[in-house]
Amino acid sequence: MKFLQNGDVNLTTKTKTYALDSAGSRLFLILNPVAGSCKAEQVRNLLKQYCEMHGIGYDIYETTGKEHLPSIVRQAQEQDYSVIAAAGGDGTVSAVASGLLHSQIPLAIIPVGTANLLARELAIPLEVEAACQLVVKGGRIRKIDAMQVGDQILISHISIGSYSRIAERTTVAAKRYFRQLAYVWSALAELIGTRVWRFNLRIDDREQRIRAAFIMIANVGEMGAASLRWGAEVEPDDGQIDVCIVRARTLLHYLSFMWHILWRQHKQSPHTIYLRAEKNIKVSTKWNLPVRGDGEIIGRANVDIQIIPKAIPIIAPVVVPDKMAS
Template sequence: MDRIILAPLWLTSNRWNARGPMSDKPHLFIILNPVAGHVQADTVHKIFIETFGCNGINYDVYETIGQENVTEIVRDALNRSYSMIVAVGGDGTVSEVANGLVKQDIPLGIVPLGTGNLVARELGIPLTVEEACQLLVGSHTHTLLDVMQIGQHAFVPHISLGIYSQVIDKTTIEEKRRFGMAAYFWRALQEISQQRSWKVTISVDNQKQQVYASLIIVANIGTIGIGALRWGSRIRPDDGEVDICIVQARTVGGYLSTFWHLLNGQPWRAPETLYLRAREEVVITADRPIPVRLDGENFEQLTVRIEVVPRAIKVITPLIHKEKKFMAITAMNPATGEPIKEYKEMTPAEVEDIISSVHVWDPGIC
């Protein structure tokens, strides 16, 4: 714990100094990735002082250096008097901190500082440092977030296997700036030209099947990270399930169809795409090593075993987030294009029935 930076004592009252006694105000332990995103660490510290220190809120900051075991740091903090653990960084930092909070009662606060910030976007957490910090000490609610575990490590957004990692890694910043979404498609075509598909055996809650796949996404969060695109309309991080999207396209025409449906917000309608859902475990075994991408890190593996851990993390989210699921959505009749019924007039069970039977346009979440 040698890199803890204490809140300046002169900004806090005697009751709220960095080592002072607890009261009904939050006591924050903040894990900051100083190299994440485009906001300088010094600027982030100033916001901490303005939001927390000047309001008498006790907090400590740990700046990561990229070599420490963040999970152990979080678990050590659980033995102290903190009332909240805060992850300040990208989705990788969020997953590292979440790994130490699985099935713990202390809530996780998220201050998004990365490039994708998929978890924050999905949960409706403000994307600016100032607003996200205000959420932690202002009015908020809690969302019980599911996680995916591989071994002893928890992951929140999604786990990808196949060509996705190559497409993301090989698409340069200049290509994205000049061509936008088309840059990813061009890279995907290059991967396709190499006939990169795998014969995989996939076991979902002990139900096995064999498929040929070029891309598999095990998604706890629907947001892709490219514009407003989503892997699916029903993917939710708090429903006790993960969704498995399997792209089976093996020709240029098949990929064009899949890409077209993705751009139109209906990837599940592509005939070359298979969707499965798991409540307990997903085991994927390939006929040869398949690229795997976890929180920005790539490696190759023959078998990947993913455990679903429902309601694993208590995350601080805006009050309006829970309302969006049932109040800011209209179900559309695919035959007439007319709205069927606003969700605010329906029970959660009725909402699920509608989702199962028709396409849902979801401006509140998508």
Template structure:
């Protein structure tokens, strides 16, 4: 469901800003807030995170002032924390992407430029409802991963991310590609049990990788009431290269190195060894975890369809009917 909003109706916003996200000088971002909101006669309250914040409590207190919107200015971790805090309300989330990857902003075609993202908030925009993936009481909105991505995230120093941006992940990733052995996972997807041997398991609510033009698959959307479970079975440098090439060509659902399953209710994951996880750019608890799918959980500000900041999504299929080329071993009903 979408709703068109006149930006002049946005009179007061609450901003959660992570000043250590990304590579830009935080003082520049503060000036952007003053300029964009000041010109629109929109007042705002600013909260800057410290890394030890209880974002839920911070946002709940701010909601007492009835803001028109809540703004998350930071990377995907900051966005996820704020989104989780307001997803039980009817307040819309606006994103000012100033992080390293900014995957959710890219998925929703929100301008990556901070100035343009702020202008979108106070000018004409649309809101859309996106699904959530819930672990315990916390909700995530793009992807949850166990394997190569979480290991790279754990081992990439914040200082390198600030200095090199997304290239910092590449540097760390090269080391893991040579030294990561496949893991035996146990998955329960909407009641069906699978035991694949894989180097990466991702539960994906949106197709964006965080790298322009690359997607997990062309038919994954954050507002369709379901998620994709992506199983990556690459075991050598050649496998990783061929997997990457499949993604570049848009042939992710063809071949034996990536498998996909659709989940509409829940996904439970176990592994044969301790391994960290990542959810929307932040490290989370080790396995096992249970992920519950929550349709239409969050209202988000996005560009109006057809605007320069909005890329028209490809025509979606009525249902995903593509089956994996090879079933994981030991498939049974639970």
């Protein structure tokens, strides 16, 4: 591994909060320089500024897109780092989290991706300087649930159907330059020809067959737009994963679905079914539909998910605003 900076940082954990000092432990940052909104030099400079201001050292690893990030994280744990930080989008964060499964080392997030859904959910600042301050000055620890697919850990959303097809239509370049707006054109193209598919769905060993436009499996409620949420009760640390089945067939159905979301009447929508899982979720279909997890396409046609409660400790602000407040 090539490190750009190095030094010492110490993390002291007490119940659900932590604080930094200079007792000799170390902070390791994984930086994705091509994440959606990332300005790598800005992240490096701000982290350097705040670490030096507080007498804290650090190491930075910049991704190339060719490495296996969970392995990099596991190597870092062997070098006695006390905090692992991820600067990137939801995909980068989940890849780093995969290497921290069942670890006591907390994960800090500097959200510089396109949607930054987990950061929004945990009220982690989206402004880079404030996020670096949180990493250095401290906060509280929230142990969030995880969704395991094979050897991969996902912590925000998994979708299959129209929603994942919209993501597949949207290019990396469009996401980088237009951010959330990049999905609008892809969504219009998809919804003009909207349709439903037949799925086999198993939740906690209970099986059923359904027809749906898409299935959203949500560990976080954030949709990434304003204060809109997939569900009023979706929380990342409640030991359960929410399954939102959207059965919209026409553009008018989608408009009705969005109206209920806007007014936080999710369960009153006639085009939506909500279910909850505590152990496992399996979705399969005969159609070659993409499966999207935390911003990346992770497979096609089927996904088998194991739920791991309280799997990843994440550093968040001490005071968390009410996400459902107007």
